[in-house]
Amino acid sequence: MPSILRPSRQSDYDCFSSTTPIVIDNGGSTFRIGWAGELDPRVTFRNVVQRPRHKTTGETVTIVGDHDPALMKYFDYTRTSHRSAFDSNVVYQFEIMEYVLDYGFERLGADGLQVDHPIMMTECVCNPISSRSKMAELLFETYGVPSIAFGVDAAFSYKFNQQHGICTEDGLAVCAGVTTSHVIPFIKGEPVLEACCRTNIGGYHVTDYLRQLLSLKYPYHMSSITWEKAEELKMEHCYVALDYASELEIFQKGKKEAEEKTRSWQLPWVPPPQEEAPSEEELARKAALKEKQGQRLRDMAAAKRSIRITELENELHGLKDLLQQLDQAEETEISSILSKTGYDSRQEIESATQKITQSLRKAKGEQNETEERIDASLAEKYPLTNVPDDMLTPEQLKEKRKQMFLKTTSEGRLRAKQKRFEEESMREKQNQQEEEKRLENPELYLEQLHSRFRELTEKVEQRKRLKTNGARTNGNQNLSGGVGRGERLNAAQKERMRLLTTAAFDRGKGEDTFGARDEDWQLYKLMSKDNDDEENGQEEDEAELARVTSRLQDIDPTFVAKSDTVPLQGTPELPRFRPLTAEDFQIVIGVERFRCPEILFQPNMVGVDQAGLDEMAGVSFRRLSTVDDAVKDRISNSVLVTGGSSLFPGLVPRLEAGIRQIRPYLSPLKVVRASDPILDAWRGAATYAASLQFATQTFSMQDYYEKGEGWLRQHHIQYTL
Template sequence: MPSVPRQDDYDSFDPSRAIVIDNGAYSCRVGWAGEFEPRMRFRNVLHRPRLKASGNVINIVGDYDPALSRFLDFTRSSYRSAFDTNVVYQFETMECVFDYVFNRLGVDSNTIEHPVLLTECPCNPLYSRSKMAELLFETYGVPSLGLGIDGVFSYLHNKRLGRCGADGLVVCSGFTTTHSIPIYHGEPILEACCRVNVGGYHVTDYLRRLLCLEYPYHVASLSWDKVESLKFEHGYIAEDYSMELKLFQEGDKLAEEKLRYWQLPWVPPPVEEKPSEEELARKAAIKEKQSQRLRDMAAAKRSYKIADLEAEIQGLEQLLDDLDNVEEADVDSILTGSGYSSRREIEAALSKSSISLKKAKGEFVKIEKEPEKELDPEKYPLLDVPNEMLTPEQLKEKKKQLFLKSTAEGRIRARLKRQEEESLREQEHNLEEDKRLANPEQYLEDLRARQAELAAKIDQRKKQKLAAGSTGSVGRSERLSAAQKERMKLLTTAAFDRGKEDTFGQRDEDWQLYKKIGKDDDDDEADEDEMELSRLNARLQVI
């Protein structure tokens, strides 16, 4: 709709001349009584953008004008309507619309001296009608107010022109609703009025859905406003719907004339030229050069590390030779200068540096198990003595020594296991680093493929758990895995093997069965997959 100019003939009208306002949910039409056409027509919505210069909020009534976006910020405001379906409920917005109406009519004073004829929906709630009258009388001081239904006004006008009789049916289709009003002897029977919540908005929305289904690649371009303009510009009302359908089904020439083709703005993508053989060779040479540079950097870094470790080992060996060749009184001064507290600490540092040197050179490091070296038999003298030869106090001490020895052996085994795992991890890391340096592109591709495979596997496992755990879908037996079913079978068999009475769990050996079957292989596999996925994600982020 075009912008509404301000009228300059307001003072020329007699005060008894009424101002007619057709207050629709979609559009508002305003004019003077007795004129054939309305003076103004605009979209019955309110925008509240901000001025870019000052940030102040202003009111704009009517359609959105793209030219105003140079001065106003519309991004944080959307249009507001005073209507809920076809009933006015936002009277603050309605007041802004009336301000715009009277301003465009040329009113300069704060009081309206002309009567106002205002349209409303059929069976308008009394509350909405009273608030509308209060707004016009108290805010604008109108001398009188008349309310009516636009469909009934249209029927009476056509009756006066002789186009219809005294009895009939008015079907008034609006923006969100459609009303059917029976007319009897020239008077509307509002008690028999019917309303259907279907209007022009739903027609536009349905057309938009059809276009989006037909052209799914242009959903973003098929906005509601564009589809509405298509409906207004190219749509028409069929007088005989069945005949229109038959016309398009048969492909008549008249149907071809009624077809309309609408082209969306489209920019063809740039055509990419295939690189020449020289360009491919140049890129391959650049990649090989970069890969060789990475390999050289890694080799240099490894050689520096090996040199540092060799120097450190040589220094520690020289320190041990110095300790062997000096007097006992001078040992403390040498240890104080070196930063070590004892000869054993120096030997431990030497062993650790030797292992690091072998790892840096890519050699296999074998962990030697020496539990006997750390377990002194003199610390546990009562373990080899029979219980019959011990007093009660000695028996208690023997149990304590047995516990201490078991704990020490467990610590030694755990330490050796950690060292083995660290050695294996170091070797795997070195192999992986060699693969990365040999072919970085293939290495990265393999990592991503493994990551996608693990992610899909974990997602599939989660979906299976969610599907199995949904209420009413399957029973408990169907939600259990094969390993879990086997464990349940073992427990049930153990519980009823002792006769009719279930006494399972009363003896200590019964609980050994729980320890034996308490490990869930599926859960362990899921944890390992998640840990591996986390490692791959971290590796990809580093790369």
């Protein structure tokens, strides 16, 4: 609900005589208090109480009505909520009601708790006697009021509009309140309480239903859809549809009329800063900066390599000097020299020298030893591998097998190392050649590189599709929608199947002798060779595609690899990130505009198995069984709609259409809205209390002590004075 300003204290309380009544409209939503005979109430505030704690002292304070924004920084409102004295429209929490009355009398200007003015208070129709008696007890014993009178708010609103000629003496009051709705028939200006009707649906339920629908529709904006904001949206945008089904069909079909009736609520949103496309100068600057950073890294790597080479050369030079010193030293001096260096033997120094030499060659980028030197060193290391077996003893034969295994392993490692070195050298040479081509003609080089990328991408994708689904050859397709075995085979697999089928056919005429001859096994070698060639070609294409992609990403900042953005068939596409826009922070209110107020006519939409406003009017007409048809026609010709929920656009025509379906054919019907559905109840009560005969309608304190609660049960004021 929109915030109501806290009322100021009145200063003219003592100017009114003690015979001037105080008029209180004790509504379930708003509390209004003022003086009889005036047009508007003096004090108006929300009929709720909240008890927050002070953030520093922890002391609990009582705040009636809307809290003062200036006090929010001093009190903690998170652990408390608003409390009302009402259950539906009946007062049952009189401790809270006492806080409300204290605040109302204090804002009106009364000093202390003594109120020496008669009280005219509104209540709901057919208010329980227990609630009325406790209210009288509170007013008499706590505030010491001289007399009180209770009247129905909807009846006062009807009488006020009757005085202004809006409705007649015989009529029907339809009051759509906050938590309940009532229908009261009037005959000769007096309400017929036996024919009243009530439904526990009102404006509060409309607001709560709107908040629930919007929270379910926009769960990520649930914190913004507060009850107060939903009340504001209801008052600004909701309306009652003349024909609910037809209005719903308009939005279901998405007609242009539905777009015109849709409203949007824009939440706070700050657009992200937009980045402009970089200019050619900016791209050139970034490329130069990237080249400068790359050159800096290369210089750092060269300096580090130079330091490493120097360290290795110094270490190698020291080891060679040590070996030369050992050659010149005598046998007795060798042990003392080795003890100072940390080595145990000459062989260990030679092994370290060999390792450092290899590391130095690797740091300088030189080729490793040739095959002859490798074989020579391995022959020296494994001498038994070249000796015939007939010249060796059994123990030497075992050692020879061991040395053969170690030599084979060492040769494999050295050859693999040599192959990797050659591949790296070839890649460096290829990159150097491509860089020279790029520098000669950058545009032509980039175009050729893109063409090569498209060619390799298509080849790789085609091979993957053949492996997954197979190739459809000769235009033949599986019309049944399935994929046969022949369609799942690629060219190499089909060739192997042909070879196997031919061999089986040649041998099938007689005894199966396939495999008896050596040439039969050449078939398997041929099949294996085809398979190896296919796999090797696939690996080479994928490696070349990766190299071309990497090259394009380095030299073309606008390049995006298609293989990363186009998923294969059958592969689910991952959700992509989309920047948030203002539309993501909009609350669109379309069908909710008329769906929420519809519960006033169809309470079963929110699980309340009761009658709507139009059906309640029909129930009241049926309860007037002792009234003739002429009086009913006069009543239906003066239907007054009052209460805060009657402000919905379209409610009066919808109620008139609903009542017309209930009333007999061609019977008179007129439905009007009150001049002020919210304040007419207080104004009617103020006008009634200002009449000279009001004193005869009150219930005094003396009557309360003498007659007690039983007389309150029979207390009914006469509205026509």
